[in-house]
Structures are given as structure tokens and as C-alpha cells.
Amino acid sequence: MVSAISIEDLHVSYFGNEAVKGISLSVEPGNLVGIIGPNGAGKSTFLKAMLNLIPRDKGEVKIYGNTIKQVRKKIAYVPQRNAIDWDFPITVLEAVLIGTYPNLGLFKRPRKKEKEWALKCLEKVGMEEYSTRQIGELSGGQQQRVFLARALAQKAELFFLDEPFVGVDVASEETIVNILKEIRNEGKTVVVVHHDLSKANNYFDELILLNKELISYGKVDEVFKPEVMAKAYKGQFAFMNEIGVTV
Template sequence: MSYAVSVKNLHVSYYGNEAVRNVSFTIEKKNLVGIIGPNGAGKSTLLKSLLGLIPKDKGEVQLLGKNIQEVRKQIAYVPQRSNIDWDFPITVIDTVLLGTYPALGLLRRPRKKEKEWAYECLKKVGMESFSKRQIGELSGGQQQRVFIARALAQKAEMFFLDEPFVGIDVTSEEMIVTLLKELRDKGKTVLVVHHDLSKATSYFNELILINKELVGCGAVEEIFRPELMTKAYKSQFPMFQEIGVSV
């Protein structure tokens, strides 16, 4: 079987400190997967290492059965908002147009059909009336919608999102979740770094639970269980009681 994601014995370090240790798992295609775990667990590190954005110490990662270099055009990435320069002088529509570039190649510029497609992607996230705005003029939720639109414009097979719901309004969050579920239902694979456990069971159908080491990977009902959650989050028992997880 060609998995959407296949990871074997992955180790990743920052400045000599091991952030991800001996992680192995597989994800089948057509899944919406949440990557969860406590602060400092290595969630974003794991996501970035899968994409080849940070080096790994050792281990093997394959996406769609191939190395990342072979399938990069089929992968869309939405980084954390805190990692984006919102003062950069680019408009909303031009930001979304960037999503069409991987298919164009280095020497071609977007034509009418690419511009029309970018506008359609803006419509999907309800941001078409903001197309001429500079991205820094938008609210947090609006900014995130624009970057979701950029990912949609890429027509990718896989979507990776790093904490997409941090600092955004409820309406934007609900719209984004609906879009991600639609992508999954259309056969795409979506991985999302997520921190709000109260919504994990309704947002995702599979979970990767990590605390530097892999605690569990599988269907939500298999992973979101007291024994696994307390193993990952250790002494944070009050949090589980608040979200209805009996410990």
C-alpha cells in the first residue's frame, strides 16, 4: 500500500536537544488528521520535518510513497501566522496567486485562468471582497482564510496546517474546518497541528498523539482515551476533566 504518510524511526534535534525521538507511524490517504500533544511536545517540529523544512537526525519519511522532493508540488503548507511577515507589500489576490506558481514553473507568469481560479478560491473562504487589500490590513481570521485560499489554489493532494485556529474568530474557524472536511471527502489528506482538545473529536477522524515520542496514532476513538491522554499530558488532569475526559 502507498500511504499518504509513512514515517520510520524519525529523530529531530534543536541545538543538540532532541525534540522528536524515534517516531514511526503511517497515515492512509483521505484522512483529516490532528497532531496533538502538550506544549513543547514537538508537534510543529514533527510537521516541519515531514515537509523537509528542518533537517532530521535520522529516520525515513515518505509522502505519497515518495521522498518530499519528488512530490513537493502536490503538497500545500499553511505555516503559523506568527511566522509570516504581515508588513510585506502584497495584496490578498496576489497572495492567493502564489498558490498557482508550483504548477506554472519558474519562467511562466499567471494568466487569466490562474487569476480566475485564485478569485474562486477567495470566494470559497468568503474573502473575495478583500482581494485588493494588503494582507496586513486584515484581521487574524481573515488572514488565515487568505492562506487557506492560497493552499486551495495549489490544487494539492496533501495539506499541512500548523496551528491554523490560533487567534482567529469563531466564524473563520468554523469555515476553515468545513473546508478541511470537504477536502478530505474529496480524497485529499490533511494534517493539522492542533491544541484545543475540546474540539479534537469533532474536527478530526484520526489523531497523532505525541510528547517527543509517539504515544499513539489512529482513529480518534482509539487515541482519545484516558490512559493515552494522561500518558501524553502527564499531570494535567484538571484539563481533561474540563473537556469531559474521565481520568
């Protein structure tokens, strides 16, 4: 089986300082994977470098054995909420319709079929009644659900989400997690930058633990061990009671 994601010796730096150092790993299809690590560990940088959204110093990333450019239509990306202009004059439905563009022909615009599909995606995330609202009028959780609907509208095979649970309400977080698990159950691959370690056990199949370099990658119960987590957090804070360790 060809890996969904294959990364070889990935390096990224900012102004001469290495943010990501020599990461190599492979993710098999049909997994829900969390990227975790302390603040400043390079989690979002790693995600963006995988997707060619920022320059790499060196390293190779393959998606199902192909370059990002060759399979970009199969990839959906949900950025951090603070990276989006919420004042942009666009409705919820229009925002989701953008997800249909990669599968349209050149210069074609969404028609009835695409609008019906976008509304189905909004219904899936519980946001169909807000379709005519301007996106800036929504709460943080509602905004995140809309951008997940946009990703669903793309009919992608791989989903990358950067801190999707920051600033969202409990109900929205639960909705998003359930949908991500449904996507995983369909055999698709989901990669999520995540900061709330107390929920990592319940949310993910596998964890990528970073602190600029790869500390550990594997099943949650293999990575989520005191002796492994301590290598990444290095005494930065009193660790969670759930895994019974102070680092």
C-alpha cells in the first residue's frame, strides 16, 4: 500500500533559525493523526511545509507517491482562524462553494449541482440555516464549522487542519471531531495540529510529537507515555494528571 503521506528529511528555517529539523515519517491511509508538542515546537510550520505553503530548506514530501502539485485537488486545508479575513464580504454558502472550485473546469463557475452539494455540506456540520449570513457574523465555532464544510465540499482524500478547536464552543468541537472521525472511517486521512493534550487520547488514532524535530510518531498509546512526552516538553509545565507525570 502506498503511504498517504511520506516525508523525508524535512527542514524549515526562519531568518537562519531552524524551526523544523530533519523530520522523516510515513502516514498510512485511513488515520486520524494529531500533531502535538509545546508552544514554539514548529507544529504549524511543519504542517504548512508539508503542503508547500512555506518554503522548505530541504526535504521531500509525497502524497500517495506524488508531489503536492500533482495531487493538490485531493488535499483540503483548513487554516487557523486568525489567518482568515472574517470581514471579507462573503456569505456562508459562498464560502463553502469555494470548496467546489478545484473540481470545476477552467473558468467555470458553480451551478445548481454545486450549490446543492455545498448546502449538503453545510447541513452535515449543522450550519445550513446560516447559509445567507456573512461569515463575520458567526461565532468562532460556527466559523470553524463553515470552513470544515468548505473542505468537505472539495471531496478531498486528505484533510489538514491547523488548530481547529481554538476559540470554539464545546458543541462545535464535538461536531467537528465526529465529522473528522467519519471522514477517517471512509478511508480518508486527516492530520490536525492540536494543543489540548487532555483530549488527544479520545480524538486521534496516531500522534506526531514534535519539538522542532520528531520526538515520536505512532499509535496514541505508544506516544502518550510519560517518558516519551517528557522528551518534548522538557520541564516546561506540570503535565496532565491523566497520564500521571510531572515534567
